[in-house]
Amino acid sequence: MDVVVARCAGLDIGKTEVVACVRTPGEGGRRCEQTRTFLTFTSRLEALADWLAGEQVSQVVMEATGQYWKPVWYVLAERGFELMLVNAAHVKIVPGRKSDVADAQWLAELLEHGLLRGSFVPPREIGQLRDLTRYRKRTTQAHTAEAQRIAKVLEDAGIKLDSVASDLLGVSGRAMLHALVDGERDPARLAELAKGRLRAKLPALAQALRGRFTEHHALLIRLSLGHLQHLEATIAALDARVDELMSPFAAARDHLDTITGIGKRAAEIIIAEIGVDMSVFPTAAHLASWARVCPGNNVTGGKRKSGFTGGGSPWLRDILVECAWAAARSHDTYLSAQYWRLARRIGKKKAALAVGHSILVIAWHLLTNNTDYTDLGGDYFTRRIDNTPRRRQHLITELQQMGYHVTLEHVAA
Numbered sequence: 001m002d003v004v005v006a007r008c009a010g011l012d013i014g015k016t017e018v019v020a021c022v023r024t025p026g027e028g029g030r031r032c033e034q035t036r037t038f039l040t041f042t043s044r045l046e047a048l049a050d051w052l053a054g055e056q057v058s059q060v061v062m063e064a065t066g067q068y069w070k071p072v073w074y075v076l077a078e079r080g081f082e083l084m085l086v087n088a089a090h091v092k093i094v095p096g097r098k099s100d101v102a103d104a105q106w107l108a109e110l111l112e113h114g115l116l117r118g119s120f121v122p123p124r125e126i127g128q129l130r131d132l133t134r135y136r137k138r139t140t141q142a143h144t145a146e147a148q149r150i151a152k153v154l155e156d157a158g159i160k161l162d163s164v165a166s167d168l169l170g171v172s173g174r175a176m177l178h179a180l181v182d183g184e185r186d187p188a189r190l191a192e193l194a195k196g197r198l199r200a201k202l203p204a205l206a207q208a209l210r211g212r213f214t215e216h217h218a219l220l221i222r223l224s225l226g227h228l229q230h231l232e233a234t235i236a237a238l239d240a241r242v243d244e245l246m247s248p249f250a251a252a253r254d255h256l257d258t259i260t261g262i263g264k265r266a267a268e269i270i271i272a273e274i275g276v277d278m279s280v281f282p283t284a285a286h287l288a289s290w291a292r293v294c295p296g297n298n299v300t301g302g303k304r305k306s307g308f309t310g311g312g313s314p315w316l317r318d319i320l321v322e323c324a325w326a327a328a329r330s331h332d333t334y335l336s337a338q339y340w341r342l343a344r345r346i347g348k349k350k351a352a353l354a355v356g357h358s359i360l361v362i363a364w365h366l367l368t369n370n371t372d373y374t375d376l377g378g379d380y381f382t383r384r385i386d387n388t389p390r391r392r393q394h395l396i397t398e399l400q401q402m403g404y405h406v407t408l409e410h411v412a413a
Helices: 042-054 069-078 100-112 124-156 171-181 187-191 196-208 215-257 264-274 284-291 314-328 334-346 348-369 380-385 389-401
Strands: 008-013 017-025 031-039 059-063 082-086
Touching (some): 008 069, 008 100, 031 100, 042 069, 124 314, 171 196, 171 215, 215 264, 264 314, 314 334, 314 348
Parallel strands (some): 059 082
Antiparallel strands (some): 008 017
């Protein structure tokens, strides 16, 4: 095969060491190969960069191995090397030849022949934003779990506060919880802590707050409330930092915010996962394929097998599906009409993923063209098929299924 990259290197990265294989031109048209092993301490990674520079390496490839590739990537990127990150599943070595040295040699050989396709690696500022939004989501999930734990403890104590108060952790709910922890057991006095519209339910509250709340329950609630306070402070700090990092991308976030079902926080997550430079994805289809939110293509022997998408970023997929559910609850919008049209045929879960795919395609166009979203309207699909043979036949079939004999007579305009 032709040599596409004359001076290249393949790196097999582990937690403690990096095996590097360099391939360069040799005498008589042959290829020279050198392999060295470096520890992953920063000083040794700098030595690796010096060696690659001395060999005049122009391109370096490495596998996406957990988080271990990142320090290597950062050191080599600062030295100006052209880097490529590849999916390990796409470059599996021939069975029976597996070793770190063989992996590095295999990567270098594939790179020199131009047989590798690089993965999307976001710029540093987008990468930092991604770390923050992912951490915020995990912290929010922990907050939800802690709130559920409090409800479970109250249920064990026979306290039915969440059956009367819609927000267990609202101002009134927290005041009652703190009073319970401090030793107050009188249902009437606890009910008097209600604020606002909840005061209209004082008799029901007094009944709900009567139980067998013990010191054991008080300890558990006290710890949970302290944990909630810490989580809320963490989320607030993350929100502030995300807002700071998002300031250069505020226009892109506002464009995404115009899409049905997407709010400010959802727009931040989408930008953190795909960035704002859509030139890395030639078309919207490339972006959808990278995110794995489009149907898979698996045909063999003339038979179509499972179209399961698989892989992709679970963070991006989750937020797209969340936005799809929100869009489905909207009124007279294109995405809502699309969801309910598909849900009747393929089920609600698949329909939500399909709408998530549409949202991602819309996002690509908005970020590419630097514009806001214009909704096509909830009657888009009806308008598209009105007065067509397909629409006419569909209506005739429905009437025939109801037991009617149908004859058509054209009415002059």
